Amino acid sequence: MPGSLKTLVFAYVRSKNKQALQNMRELRRQLLEPLQSTSSINAAQSRESIHEDLRVIEEGLEQLATERLKK
Template sequence: MSSTIELIVSAYVRLKNRRALEDMRELRRQLLGNLHSTSSIDPRKALDLVREDLRVIEEGLEQLRPPPGTLPENEWH
């Protein structure tokens, strides 16, 4: 069964919406930083979930990566 994040990433990949995936990745990275700096709760489960989201998002971005030699590398990032 697919997780919600997998369904969202899959939709953005089908739409070739790299910007949306990059935005999702940035938000997850910010969340990771916030969770690492918290001391009021045990963030382990949340950290694992966010890391899994990032893994799925990165896989989606890889699917949208242009073939080697078709686009200058600096235009991809």
């Protein structure tokens, strides 16, 4: 999945679709919230995966911001 997410983020960066990246980031933050507060299951792997997704999305948003500053 991380490879496909990177591909999707790259496509959004290439098409300058900041809103789609922000929506992806918000969805993952919403998914992460209940996992942060649960103790009834071991959600460590899910949390790690979502944090990695967020890292990739943030990199995409940074690339867009950098491109905007260059213009």
